[in-house]
Amino acid sequence: MNATPQAPVDGGTSENIVPPLNIRFPTASETISETREDVIILWVGAVPHNASQDQFDKKIQQVNHAIRLYDDLKLATDAGDPSNMINCFTNSLEYIELMKQEKFLIIVSYSTPMTSDCVREYLAEVNQKRQVDSILILDISNKLDDSCFASFTKVSLFHDFDKLFAEITKQVELILLQLVAFNLFEQKQRTTKDLTKESASFLWFQVLVDALKKMPKNKNSFKSMLTMCKNYYNTRKKHLDEIAEFERDYKVSDAVKWYTKESFLYRLLNKALRTEDVTSLYLFRTFIVDLSSQLEMEFEKMKLKEDELIVYRGQQMSESELNKLQHNEKNLISTNGFFSTTRRKDIAMGFAKTSSARTDLTPVLFEIRASTKLGKVVFADITSLSEFAREKEVLFSLGAVFQIVKFEYDNTDNMCKVHMAATDEGSKDVAKLVNRTSDSGKRMLFGELLLDMGKYTESQKYFETMREQMNSDDTEVADIYHNPGRAYGYKGDFKKALENFNRAYDLRSRTPVTSDYSLPDALNSLGVIYGEQGEYGKAKKRFNDALTMVEQHQTSDTKSKVLHIAQSHSNLGWIHFLKGEYQQALGFHQQSLNSRKQLLGDDFLLLADNYSSIGAVQHALGQFDKAMENYNIGFKIRQLNLPSDHPSIASIYQAIGAVHHESG
Structure with a gap:
């Protein structure tokens, strides 16, 4: 583990491939949620006067299963109490805040005792919510006109329920079409420790299918998936009939057909992929593998007929989404899911130019070149299967990677055009990261990327399940205690982190001496947790023990030994910093810097940690000029090696700002 003024919970080594797993995630009944679909319809206000609430629910649910009613306004009308109206608005806003992954279609049913001012106040709040896609207002009384809401980009006004219902149907379809989550990867990132969360997601999807393929399939695999689906759609005859048909008739060769039906399977699977819901993806694992395998078979057929395809995708995007693409020309991009395109440019243009209730979206046409000679990007023409x-x-399979070649605005067609090319570079980056990272072997990569994505609980489950399926004398069991320790440490559960790290240390200490540094790594991890708990004496002892162990280690790999000694010096510098022993801290950090600089050169990313640590000590000593000098060197190294949005760059910005503020 690396101990700096912002010490991360880190460590562990292994070099084996991702293993077959039988992961114990929650059962189907444990994972039921009203938010399994991507779109939630929020109805605010009274239901139409000529329909009971039950009839109304059934009509809306023909379009979308997830609906939530806030009809306290009807009570307000009956009781003459406008306060219920305020409660209605407030409650709906609170619900929106709870749901971070879903898209909302909000319908406001305007009626007494509403006022246009009160509606505008509500709209001012929801119009700016990232989760809110569109807002439709129903005013059967004809008291409102479009001019009332001209400043709101997501609002449309309707005076007829049937026209409103038609628009709801259209908007739900449009939202589902647009819900493609792009992950960008900047190739500056040299190790898994350097990854942004987005880049970790990018790489995680590169290894997802392989990991799922190695998980065992049995007759209960589909049963668990279908149980979850039945429980979710327990009142929807249409979807229950689809599930029964799937259960009765499905065979592996029908995977593409079922996916393109846009049935219960299409909606729930795409939501699980887009939100990286590990539990649901485990339940869907057999179907995902079937679909991926069928696409691989069709791809092999395509190789015999075509060398290259040009395909298109049309959709509408917000300004922030477009800026993200525009600023990442030449970088790699992938999607969280299967990526649908068409050979027909006219169809893609039609999707891009579909009329929308929103005025802040821009039509976008993706033009993608894809060679059938690629080894890692799988795609297939599914015309005969769809x-x-x-x-x-x-249809492109999971983990397909593209390079953004060019971004332009076409004045003739009045739309943005994004030119992309399918590439194998994503798989090369996975290989480079695994090979270049001494403490992240292939067996651990899937779970460690979950850690980098901030999915600590999922990562913890992954490693703990691996551990349950291994023999107690397996040499890798220690590593699989170490990684849940990291997850618990990141979550702030230091007690459980210590339990896991101590177990890892005990197991490693029983094995014969090896050529690696797993035992001092375990001691360093323990030291960081003790340091975070304020037990500085225990932390310092672990760091000193680790240093002694490394110094006594017999090896021909002098470079590795010196770098491990430098790590121990950095850790000791951190603990002296926490104790307020700044001169000792400075000495250890300087030793660490000198060793690393001699072996790694001036611009290696690890040196940025040393410079920022030295800057932090000088900052605490009031040596502002020296602190600023070292912070700036660290900043330049991170800027050279990391994406501009990496958290490490933000943290050093804050440190520089603090020095400016305190020094006047």
């Missing part, structure tokens, strides 16, 4: 043959669909 429910929508006229669309000439080409």
